[in-house]
Amino acid sequence: MQADKIIEKELLNILPKNRRTDPTGKRLAELLTRIAQKKVPVNSFLRIWTLGSLQAKVTAGYFAYWLRSRFSDAGEKQRLKSEAHLAAALKMFGTMGYLRGAIMKLGQLLANLPEVVPEEFADVLAALHFEAPPMHYALVREVFLDEFGREPEELFASFDCQAFAAASLGQVHRARLHSGEEVAVKIQYPGIARTIKADLRNLRLLLQPLCLTRDWQNTLDNLADLEQMLLMETDYEQEARFGKEARSIFKAGDRVVVPLVYEKYSTKRVLTTEYLQGCHLNEFLARNPSQAQRDHFTHLLTVATFRVFYRLRWLPADPHPGNFIFMDDGSLGMIDFGCTRVLNDEDWLLSWESIEAGLDRDQPRMNRAIAKTCLFDDPREMSAHHLKTIREGFEWFMEPWLQEGIFDFGDRDFFRRGVDNFAEGVRKKYTRCVAMSLWSNRFTFGGRAFCYRLKGRCEFRKIFLQEYAWRKAGDM
Amino acid sequence: MRISEQAKQENRARILEKAAEIFTGKGFDAATTRDIALAAGLAAGTMFNYFPSKETLAMTMVTEALDQGQSDFRRRRSGKEGLTEEIFLFVASGLRRLRPLRPFLGPVLERSLSPFPRKNICPQGEVAHQKHLAVVQEIIVRHGFTQAPEYVAMTIYWSLYLGILAFWANDESPNQEATQALIDYSIRMFVQVISGTGANTGEAHAG
Numbered sequence: 152m153q154a155d156k157i158i159e160k161e162l163l164n165i166l167p168k169n170r171r172t173d174p175t176g177k178r179l180a181e182l183l184t185r186i187a188q189k190k191v192p193v194n195s196f197l198r199i200w201t202l203g204s205l206q207a208k209v210t211a212g213y214f215a216y217w218l219r220s221r222f223s224d225a226g227e228k229q230r231l232k233s234e235a236h237l238a239a240a241l242k243m244f245g246t247m248g249y250l251r252g253a254i255m256k257l258g259q260l261l262a263n264l265p266e267v268v269p270e271e272f273a274d275v276l277a278a279l280h281f282e283a284p285p286m287h288y289a290l291v292r293e294v295f296l297d298e299f300g301r302e303p304e305e306l307f308a309s310f311d312c313q314a315f316a317a318a319s320l321g322q323v324h325r326a327r328l329h330s331g332e333e334v335a336v337k338i339q340y341p342g343i344a345r346t347i348k349a350d351l352r353n354l355r356l357l358l359q360p361l362c363l364t365r366d367w368q369n370t371l372d373n374l375a376d377l378e379q380m381l382l383m384e385t386d387y388e389q390e391a392r393f394g395k396e397a398r399s400i401f402k403a404g405d406r407v408v409v410p411l412v413y414e415k416y417s418t419k420r421v422l423t424t425e426y427l428q429g430c431h432l433n434e435f436l437a438r439n440p441s442q443a444q445r446d447h448f449t450h451l452l453t454v455a456t457f458r459v460f461y462r463l464r465w466l467p468a469d470p471h472p473g474n475f476i477f478m479d480d481g482s483l484g485m486i487d488f489g490c491t492r493v494l495n496d497e498d499w500l501l502s503w504e505s506i507e508a509g510l511d512r513d514q515p516r517m518n519r520a521i522a523k524t525c526l527f528d529d530p531r532e533m534s535a536h537h538l539k540t541i542r543e544g545f546e547w548f549m550e551p552w553l554q555e556g557i558f559d560f561g562d563r564d565f566f567r568r569g570v571d572n573f574a575e576g577v578r579k580k581y582t583r584c585v586a587m588s589l590w591s592n593r594f595t596f597g598g599r600a601f602c603y604r605l606k607g608r609c610e611f612r613k614i615f616l617q618e619y620a621w622r623k624a625g626d627m
Numbered sequence: 628m629r630i631s632e633q634a635k636q637e638n639r640a641r642i643l644e645k646a647a648e649i650f651t652g653k654g655f656d657a658a659t660t661r662d663i664a665l666a667a668g669l670a671a672g673t674m675f676n677y678f679p680s681k682e683t684l685a686m687t688m689v690t691e692a693l694d695q696g697q698s699d700f701r702r703r704r705s706g707k708e709g710l711t712e713e714i715f716l717f718v719a720s721g722l723r724r725l726r727p728l729r730p731f732l733g734p735v736l737e738r739s740l741s742p743f744p745r746k747n748i749c750p751q752g753e754v755a756h757q758k759h760l761a762v763v764q765e766i767i768v769r770h771g772f773t774q775a776p777e778y779v780a781m782t783i784y785w786s787l788y789l790g791i792l793a794f795w796a797n798d799e800s801p802n803q804e805a806t807q808a809l810i811d812y813s814i815r816m817f818v819q820v821i822s823g824t825g826a827n828t829g830e831a832h833a834g
Contacts, residue, residue, distance in 0.1 A: 289708060289716040290811055296723065297802035302703075341804035341811075420804075 393488035449607025561606030686751035696721030
């Protein structure tokens with residue numbers, strides 16, 4: 152458990168200490184030790200879950216911090232009470248690690264925020280995306296018999312019994328069709344939807360005593376939204392439809408590739424797509440790519456995300472490194488559409504209002520859009536600090552849109568300002584927002600964390616203007 | 628009048644077929660031997676020559692399905708499986724063959740496979756029990772695990788297996804996928820217990 156010790160130490164270093172009640176971080180250290188000592192059930196139970204539980208522990212660390220921060224201004228009595236809840240919450244959190252699903256998703260989200268944690272730590276977490284616990288082949292075969300009535304080796308010309316990648320809800324195997332094509336076959340762990348529902352039920356329960364604030368209903372609404380998105384991810388038929396649509400909006404010259412879906416070999420639980428030859432971010436970075444190569448892929452990523460946003464009104468809400476492939480021929484592969492948020496008219500208009508106000512640097516209009524996003528009727532209903540914090544975050548978001556020429560996403564100061572603002576919002580409990588905003592934040596931070604690690608640059612504004620010009624007819 | 632062996636076999640098959648239909652349609656508890664005999668075109672007394680009770684009838688179906696499952700398991704086994712995977716394959720192959728009987732299986736299994744001593748032991752149930760454990764033993768021996776005393780290992784296994792069957796009989800999830808996860812967990816846990824250390828769960832790609 153050496154890795155656990157390192158992570159515990161790292162967590163202690165990186166987690167902000169409460170200056171007033173815990174200036175030396177001693178209490179936080181105790182808390183982390185308790186988390187580390189507490190065996191996540193799956194860890195003590197099953198060796199193969201070590202990695203999964205490691206991630207669960209890290210997630211628990213953040214979670215604990217977040218819960219504590221909500222009571223940083225409370226009195227001693229309230230604080231003790233909240234810590235008792237916290238202990239109970241952590242216990243329950245452990246039980247949520249039994250199956251993959253929500254926890255891994257949370258872990259992935261945190262893994263995309265390298266500046267909250269040192270780079271090295273982010274690399275460890277990013278690697279976890281691809282090393283999730285496996286299903287043995289006998290279980291894979293059962294899934295195939297249920298989905299297709301045939302064994303994998305009957306359905307395909309060849310099928311690799313060993314998974315080559317972990318997907319958050321299952322794993323991916325390589326195979327070859329009888330017609331010769333190389334494919335990637337994503338298989339879902341049985342019963343994952345049930346786990347997601349159970350995990351979220353537990354999450355609601357454990358949050359309840361801690362969140363009896365005026366924003367509790369909003370928290371519930373957003374949890375319901377989260378559950379719906381996660382459950383949507385369990386439907387591979389839906390993902391196949393998304394993939395097909397996304398594929399149709401890129402031409403060969405774009406150098407963005409969405410793999411072809413083989414519908415005959417796909418069901419709700421199994422998704423078969425073209426296999427894209429290439430590597431993920433870490434391997435790409437390990438080859439010490441030139442600045443030109445980094446910029447090239449940053450450009451492609453920006454084109455790809457603007458394209459799906461303006462042509463399809465989609466937020467690819469899970470932009471973690473595992474979903475992008477640096478292909479050997481210099482193209483960018485986009486491989487996972489499970490977590491795609493389709494904006495409805497209301498969200499779309501709100502999003503556009505905000506962006507337009509940002510582009511015009513029109514502060515009063517920006518304030519109105521922010522108030523709406525935070526579910527207030529008028530900016531004057533918000534405290535000055537609340538409005539200012541959210542607006543600064545939004546201005547940070549808009550910086551690349553406003554800069555002519557090259558924008559450097561590898562700029563440490565730029566990225567840290569965004570993360571600091573985000574952390575400030577969390578500290579001050581400015582969590583109330585429309586559900587769409589959670590996903591756009593996830594999208595923005597995930598994408599920027601990716602480009603930051605890539606140390607990439609691109610002509611962001613120019614790409615925006617090009618892609619915006621291609622927006623759906625009739626849109627704004 | 629003596630009837631030929633062929634006619635006997637035909638009668639037996641017909642009784643099993645009609646019984647399955649009636650159990651599925653009415654439920655096991657509501658079905659009577661009289662209903663079944665009538666549907667099979669036999670006198671109730673004649674039917675008792677083939678199957679002395681409703682339980683024996685149902686458990687005969689179970690045993691036959693499990694026998695088929697066992698053949699499937701032997702055919703599907705590649706020899707490269709680890710211990711966990713091989714037991715999983717065995718259990719899953721059996722359940723797949725039992726699937727058509729699932730609508731009425733709950734009460735049948737409860738009565739015939741209960742681990743508590745009973746006055747009227749269903750011989751078919753006992754046969755199914757022993758046959759199943761023999762295969763599990765064979766798998767364990769093949770992988771060379773000897774940590775737990777045999778009766779302990781087998782009792783733990785049988786408890787888990789009955790738990791799986793009970794869950795499966797009532798599993799409403801599509802294709803009983805929740806049961807698949809349960810089998811996966813149960814067997815990993817069992818293997819951890821009998822291997823003592825849990826150092827080898829038999830997963831080639833477990834990392």
